[in-house]
Amino acid sequence: MPSIVLIDGKVIPKLGFGVFQVPESATEAAVMSALEVGYRSIDTAAAYSNETEVGTAVRKSGLPRDEVYLTTKLWNADQGYDSTLRAFDASMERLGLDYLDLYLIHWPVAAADRYLDTFRAFQALKSQGRVGSIGVSNFKVEHLERVIGETGETPVLNQIELHPNLVQAQLRAFHAEHGIATEAWSPLGQGTVLKDPVIARIAQEAERTPAQVVIRWHIQLGNIVIPKSVTPSRIQENFDVFSFELTPDQMREITALDSGTRTGPHPDTFTVGLDV
Ligand code: NAD
Numbered sequence: 594m595p596s597i598v599l600i601d602g603k604v605i606p607k608l609g610f611g612v613f614q615v616p617e618s619a620t621e622a623a624v625m626s627a628l629e630v631g632y633r634s635i636d637t638a639a640a641y642s643n644e645t646e647v648g649t650a651v652r653k654s655g656l657p658r659d660e661v662y663l664t665t666k667l668w669n670a671d672q673g674y675d676s677t678l679r680a681f682d683a684s685m686e687r688l689g690l691d692y693l694d695l696y697l698i699h700w701p702v703a704a705a706d707r708y709l710d711t712f713r714a715f716q717a718l719k720s721q722g723r724v725g726s727i728g729v730s731n732f733k734v735e736h737l738e739r740v741i742g743e744t745g746e747t748p749v750l751n752q753i754e755l756h757p758n759l760v761q762a763q764l765r766a767f768h769a770e771h772g773i774a775t776e777a778w779s780p781l782g783q784g785t786v787l788k789d790p791v792i793a794r795i796a797q798e799a800e801r802t803p804a805q806v807v808i809r810w811h812i813q814l815g816n817i818v819i820p821k822s823v824t825p826s827r828i829q830e831n832f833d834v835f836s837f838e839l840t841p842d843q844m845r846e847i848t849a850l851d852s853g854t855r856t857g858p859h860p861d862t863f864t865v866g867l868d869v
Contacts, residue, residue: 594633595835597817599749600772603726605695606662607812608832609634611778611819617643623823624650628661630832636752636819638666638699639684640866648688663690666699666730667715669866672707677714681723691723697752698729701736701860704869708736709743716746726750730778731860734767741771752776755816757786757807760851765814776817781807783856791850795843808834810847 595607610627612620612635620643624635628650637647644665651661665688671680685693696715701708708729715727728750729740741747751768755761755777768775781787787803796803804820808831811818820831839847 594631595812597774599726599774600747601726601749603694603749605726605750605774605817606632606634607817608632608808608834609636609662609664609817609819610828611636611821612643612647613638613641613778613821615641615643615821615823617646619823620646621650621653623828625654626825626828627832628654628656630829632828632832633660634662634664634819636664638697639668639671639680640666640699644684644687645689648690652689658690658692662694663688664695664697665693666697667711669700669702669705669864672698672702672705672711672867674710674714677711678717681714681718685723692725693723694725695750696724696727697750698732700731700863701729701733702864702867702869703736703861704864705867707867709740712740712744712746712748716744728752728774731863733860734764736860737767737771737773747771748773750774750776750817752778754779754855754857755811756780756782756856757789757792757810757847757850758782758852758854760848762851774817775815776819777811778819779856780811780816780818780820785856786850789850791846795839795846798843799837799839801837802830804831805834805837806839807847809837809839810844813839813844814848
């Protein structure tokens with residue numbers, strides 16, 4: 594599995610498995626299926642209500658803990674220094690783990706102005722050795738600049754909505770300048786981009802499926818990518834993206850599908866869980 598070295602020296606797999614909207618009852622089977630196929634990175638969040646089942650699947654897989662990369666996220670309602678420390682303990686209890694690879698602030702909720710204190714709590718967790726790496730999600734350039742300026746530490750990664758209809762050129766350029774890894778959420782646009790005729794044509798040319806083409810486009814752009822599926826055949830299909838390459842022209846054509854269209858909420862207005 595190809596990987597990326599983060600600015601703190603830790604290593605993250607380029608391809609992971611996301612479990613947003615996977616019901617509790619289906620999570621253990623989906624994660625087991627992903628681990629059997631070869632995925633070694635799982636992305637969950639306190640807000641997904643399936644941390645317990647993710648932890649169970651990882652333990653039942655029998656894989657050594659250090660062979661599975663686990664990410665979870667701090668929910669908006671828990672932002673703030675002390676509440677972050679408490680929320681971390683609760684997540685670890687649900688996961689049944691004593692060490693987390695990557696902890697992310699799920700959303701900035703800038704209007705509540707608590708993400709700096711939250712990140713300072715992340716720094717404490719990292720210095721205690723309970724978390725390997727600390728990063729953010731859905732942060733814009735202004736939020737990243739503030740974290741870097743005020744805490745003296747650069748988040749290792751920003752997990753953002755990113756797919757062929759939302760290419761995020763400006764944010765990716767800022768990340769590149771600061772050594773922040775870009776992780777793409779809803780990398781398939783929740784399935785919407787798979788119907789695009791350009792993707793369909795390139796899939797035919799490459800003798801691959803539309804999902805494989807889009808995941809491959811992410812990998813070649815340098816993104817970390819975490820597609821979701823609960824269907825074992827699709828979980829397998831989405832993993833099989835390292836034995837072919839898109840041409841520079843195919844890459845350009847897919848990137849040109851950018852229309853600035855989101856499938857999820859906008860970071861400026863998403864404040865669920867926090868009174869602002
Ligand atoms: P996605 O872009 O991965 O799309 C998933 C959907 O695409 C599936 O439900 C299915 O309908 C379809 N699909 C998947 N594989 C397919 C295949 N091979 N062929 C045809 N259709 C296929 O969407 P997502 O789940 O929103 O995003 C992936 C992960 O990103 C999440 O599970 C979660 O871990 C993360 N995420 C993070 C945030 C955040 O705010 N940080 C928000 C949303 C998602």
